Amino acid sequence: MPDMFRGNPAPNPSAASASELVAAEAEAAASGSFLDRFKVKALETAKSFLIDMWLARHTQERVMPVLRGVLEGAGEEFADAVRFGGGVYAVGYCFGARYVLLLAREGRGGKKGDEEAGVEEPLIKAGALAHATLVSKDDFVGLRAPLSVVCVEDDPLFPDEVRIAGEEYMSANGVEHEVQVYPGVPHGFAVVGDYNDEHIKTAQATAFDQMLKWIEEH
CATH class of the missing domain: 3.40.50.1820 (Alpha/Beta hydrolase fold, catalytic domain)
Structure with missing residues (x-):
């Protein structure tokens, strides 16, 4: 199997990160507050940023x-x-x-x-x-x-x-x-x-x- 990524595998969010996002989404849905919704967006943005940066390196x-x-x-x-x-x-x-x-x-x-x-x-x-x-x-x-x-x-x-x-x-x-x-x-x-x-x-x-x-x- 060739290493197309030269030792830099795609980011894989940990179980802890995934559970954190699920918990934040549940909290935001329950409270409906702007702050909780902001937390969810921040977590999603962080994950997306890591993937985008990885893709930019592997053209x-x-x-x-x-x-x-x-x-x-x-x-x-x-x-x-x-x-x-x-x-x-x-x-x-x-x-x-x-x-x-x-x-x-x-x-x-x-x-x-x-x-x-x-x-x-x-x-x-x-x-x-x-x-x-x-x-x-x-x-x-x-x-x-x-x-x-x-x-x-x-x-x-x-x-x-x-x-x-x-x-x-x-x-x-x-x-x-x-x-x-x-x-x-x-x-x-x-x-x-x-x-x-x-x-x-x-x-x-x-x-x-x-x-x-x-x-x-x-």
Whole structure:
């Protein structure tokens, strides 16, 4: 597993911080006072600030060279497996999901395709991604590798308009794909974990099977 973050993992609020926010929200709801509402906003702002600062440090310009290096290394160390398997597969969640898209794009790979047409093959053979973040409509332009996409209904981090634009692009350009939207689950639900909510637990297992089946079939 490549360290895309160079030893600087994404901020993960502690259980104490999370419980503090929940308690503050309950107190604000009960009292309705301006001061209590201000406390909630302050906690939310602090968490958002940490995430924003982290994202500012981990841009496409920093992450893509790391991934390219890993793929080049895999091609050298596991040359036979890559050659006879037809390539490398990629699976990405949240922040990493966007990079599956970028690796699957036309003209971004190091393996030549139709030279007369000036087309390069993508760096991956096929990909699967779940509840992507920071994806724009332009990230779908040039896609060539088959993709399985796991989405959350009404996800502000991966808006419907971006998802729909991506689906329309893939359909119009003959990109093999599947898109499944999961209702009633939070962003991040597909990450393997111990969930108390049976609906989330079932959705997580279904999403995992969706992605695994896609990779195995390609």
